[in-house]
Each structure stands twice: as structure tokens, then as C-alpha cells.
Amino acid sequence: MAQKTSVCIVGSGNWGSAIAKIVGANCANLPEFEERVTMYVYEEMIDGKKLTEIINTTHENVKYLPGHKLPPNVIAVPDLVEAAKDADVLIFVVPHQFIPNFCKQLLGKLKPNAIAISLIKGFDKAEGGGIDLISHIITRHLKVPCAVLMGANLANEVAEGQFCETTIGCRDAKYAKILRDLFQANHFRVVVVDDSDAVEICGALKNIVAMGAGFVDGLGLGDNTKAAVIRLGLMEMIRFVEIMYPGGKLSTFFESCGVADLITTCYGGRNRKVGEAFVKSGKTIQQLETELLNGQKLQGPLTAEEVNYMLKNKNLEEKFPLFTAIHKICSGSLKPQDLIECIRCHPEHISHCFSRESSLLPAPKL
Numbered sequence: 001m002a003q004k005t006s007v008c009i010v011g012s013g014n015w016g017s018a019i020a021k022i023v024g025a026n027c028a029n030l031p032e033f034e035e036r037v038t039m040y041v042y043e044e045m046i047d048g049k050k051l052t053e054i055i056n057t058t059h060e061n062v063k064y065l066p067g068h069k070l071p072p073n074v075i076a077v078p079d080l081v082e083a084a085k086d087a088d089v090l091i092f093v094v095p096h097q098f099i100p101n102f103c104k105q106l107l108g109k110l111k112p113n114a115i116a117i118s119l120i121k122g123f124d125k126a127e128g129g130g131i132d133l134i135s136h137i138i139t140r141h142l143k144v145p146c147a148v149l150m151g152a153n154l155a156n157e158v159a160e161g162q163f164c165e166t167t168i169g170c171r172d173a174k175y176a177k178i179l180r181d182l183f184q185a186n187h188f189r190v191v192v193v194d195d196s197d198a199v200e201i202c203g204a205l206k207n208i209v210a211m212g213a214g215f216v217d218g219l220g221l222g223d224n225t226k227a228a229v230i231r232l233g234l235m236e237m238i239r240f241v242e243i244m245y246p247g248g249k250l251s252t253f254f255e256s257c258g259v260a261d262l263i264t265t266c267y268g269g270r271n272r273k274v275g276e277a278f279v280k281s282g283k284t285i286q287q288l289e290t291e292l293l294n295g296q297k298l299q300g301p302l303t304a305e306e307v308n309y310m311l312k313n314k315n316l317e318e319k320f321p322l323f324t325a326i327h328k329i330c331s332g333s334l335k336p337q338d339l340i341e342c343i344r345c346h347p348e349h350i351s352h353c354f355s356r357e358s359s360l361l362p363a364p365k366l
């Protein structure tokens with residue numbers, strides 16, 4: 001009999017716990033998977049009890065996904081190496097700022113033929129003035145192939161079983177089926193594409209745009225303005241891939257990881273919520289993250305900083321006025337009230353006069 005595939009979920013926050021519901025159920029029901037799924041949990045005390053013990057006895061992550069039962073075959077493990085060492089498939093789903101440290105701990109501790117998939121939306125700063133994709137960091141440090149899964153997937157709605165779609169970016173076709181089988185559910189429809197980098201970049205960049213959408217809401221501007229921010233955000237996302245990661249496909253932006261995730265996050269996500277509160281309250285983003293998110297982590301401001309680090313170094317800030325303005329607002333060097341002024345003369349308004357019909361997406365001259 002063929003060996004069963006064993007799975008570890010590295011992370012147990014809001015999204016990690018929601019995806020554990022689907023992955024746990026699939027591993028219990030599909031013959032190709034080992035039933036027991038380990039889930040690495042960053043240990044913390046809740047009302048005097050360890051979170052891992054609570055999860056393993058009540059099957060509920062009472063802090064990050066309250067009100068939802070996890071399948072009993074999902075076992076919370078507080079030791080990262082212990083959770084991951086026997087896995088054939090590792091699902092990385094932690095706030096992106098923690099991934100370099102996780103890779104250090106896992107170095108040399110994984111099964112030789114293990115594969116990974118990253119559900120993490122964000123980047124890391126790279127030496128030499130650029131950025132690193134999280135999937136690239138995982139592959140480089142841990143010597144495992146790494147696919148990505150990104151989509152319009154607000155965790156609480158997925159956990160409630162509301163219908164949605166997602167995109168898996170997987171360069172190597174031989175892993176596509178096992179990964180699709182692991183995540184597909186009646187209410188969670190998976191499309192696999194090979195344009196993995198563009199899928200991942202969409203997932204990270206939309207969090208910046210969502211901060212902008214939150215600022216628009218906080219400023220009391222209407223739906224037309226928010227739609228303009230979303231559209232300009234999409235154009236900057238496309239431009240970013242064209243310039244920094246040439247070879248990406250335009251069709252990827254029409255998958256769930258692109259337009260759909262942009263819309264859902266700009267209306268229903270944490271980044272939008274904190275962006276709005278930032279304008280209305282005058283408090284810092286850090287304060288609001290603590291006050292509003294109960295331990296969950298915001299990805300947008302940090303991603304805006306990482307992207308700006310790259311744009312600045314490459315002298316490209318002017319080509320990305322929305323990303324640049326959002327970073328400056330988040331870091332306090334620009335007032336939210338100045339956001340619209342920064343995008344009033346966006347390159348998208350200037351470079352495309354009469355040129356649309358000749359090409360699907362003509363690149364403005366740099």
C-alpha cells in the first residue's frame with residue numbers, strides 16, 4: 001500500500017485555525033492522507049490554561065477562532081520541530097514577520113522529501129535593497145519546494161462554511177493534485193495555476209491597498225473614491241509584477257488571489273478596519289492592533305514598509321504613488337487627508353490616453 005501523506009499546519013492564528021477545519025476534515029476522510037494532523041501552536045496562557053491543552057480538550061481555538069470546533073484529528077503541538085518533523089506536507093500560515101525565525105528553527109529537521117505550501121501574505125526585506133517572497137525564503141532556507149495558496153478568504157467566513165474560491169500557485173505540476181485535494185471542499189473551491197510568484201505577490205500587495213481603503217472610509221469619502229483606490233491599487237499590483245517579477249500572467253489577477261481578494265479585504269478585512277480607526281481615532285497603528293485585534297496581527301503596514309524599501313532603492317516611488325502614500329501615512333510622514341492629493345495625477349491617468357485599444361495592458365515608459 002502506498003504511504004499516506006502526513007500533514008503539519010505551522011500556525012494557529014485566525015486563518016491557521018480556519019484552514020485547520022478544512023484540512024483536518026480532508027485528512028480524516030481522504031485515503032491518501034494520514035488522519036492525524038499536527039498543528040504548531042505558539043503557546044500562551046488563557047485564563048490560567050495552556051492554549052494547546054484547551055485546543056486538544058475542547059477542540060476550539062478560543063483565542064483566535066472562537067465559536068468554531070476544529071476536527072478532533074487536528075492535534076495542537078507547542079514544539080515547532082516536534083510538530084513538523086514527520087510531515088510530508090507543511091502548511092505555513094503565520095504572520096509573515098515570524099517566518100525567518102521559524103525557518104531557523106526548522107533547518108535540517110524536516111523529512112528529506114517534504115514539500116511546503118505558504119498561506120502567508122507578506123514579504124521580507126532582502127539584502128541589496130529588494131524584497132524576498134516568503135515562499136522563496138522557505139525554499140532557500142529549508143531546501144523544500146514551496147507552493148502558495150492565496151484568495152478572497154476572510155478566515156471567519158471560511159470557518160462558517162460560506163462559499164468562496166481560492167488560488168494555489170504551484171510551479172511543479174506533480175504536486176498540484178495532492179495540494180488541491182488537501183484544501184478543496186464543497187464551500188472552498190480551489191483553482192491551481194503555475195504562476196506562483198504572481199499569486200503570492202497579489203496576496204501580499206492587496207493588504208497595502210486595504211489600508212488605503214480603510215483610510216478612505218475613515219475620511220468619510222464615498223464608494224466612488226474607494227473604488228478608485230481599489231482600481232489604482234490593482235493597477236499598481238499589476239505594474240509591480242511586470243517590473244519586479246517579469247513573466248507573470250495578467251490572467252492571474254482575475255483569479256481569486258487577485259481582484260477577488262482585493263475586494264474582500266478592502267471591504268471586510270482587518271487592515272481596512274484598522275485603517276479606518278487610524279484616521280478616526282488618531283491613535284497609532286500599533287495601539288489599534290492591540291486594542292482591536294485581540295492578538296491577531298496586521299500585515300498591511302509592514303508590507304507597505306517592505307515594498308517602499310524596494311521602491312525607494314530602485315527610485316520607483318513616483319511610479320507607485322498609492323503604495324508610497326499609504327506607507328507614508330502608516331509611518332506618520334503624511335497625513336491621511338493628503339492621500340487623495342497623492343493619487344490625483346496617478347501615472348494611470350496620464351499614460352493611457354487613447355492607448356487602451358491597441359494593447360491589453362501597455363506598460364508606461366519608465
Ligand SMILES: NC(=O)C1=CN([C@@H]2O[C@H](COP(=O)(O)OP(=O)(O)OC[C@H]3O[C@@H](n4cnc5c(N)ncnc54)[C@H](O)[C@@H]3O)[C@@H](O)[C@H]2O)C=CC1
Binds near residue numbers: 015095296
Ligand atoms: N485572517 C485571515 O482572514 C487571513 C489571513 N491570511 C494570512 O495568513 C497569515 C497568518 O494569519 P492568521 O492566521 O490570521 O494569524 P493572526 O493574525 O491571527 O496572528 C496571530 C498568530 O500569531 C501567533 N504569534 C504571536 N506572536 C508570535 C511570536 N512571537 N512568534 C510566533 N507566533 C506568534 C499567535 O499565536 C497566533 O497564532 C498572515 O500572513 C495573513 O495575512 C490569509 C488569508 C486570510
Ligand SMILES: O=C(CO)COP(=O)(O)O
Binds near residue numbers: 151153
Ligand atoms: O487576507 C485576507 C482575506 O483574504 C484577510 O485580510 P486582513 O488581514 O485584512 O483581515
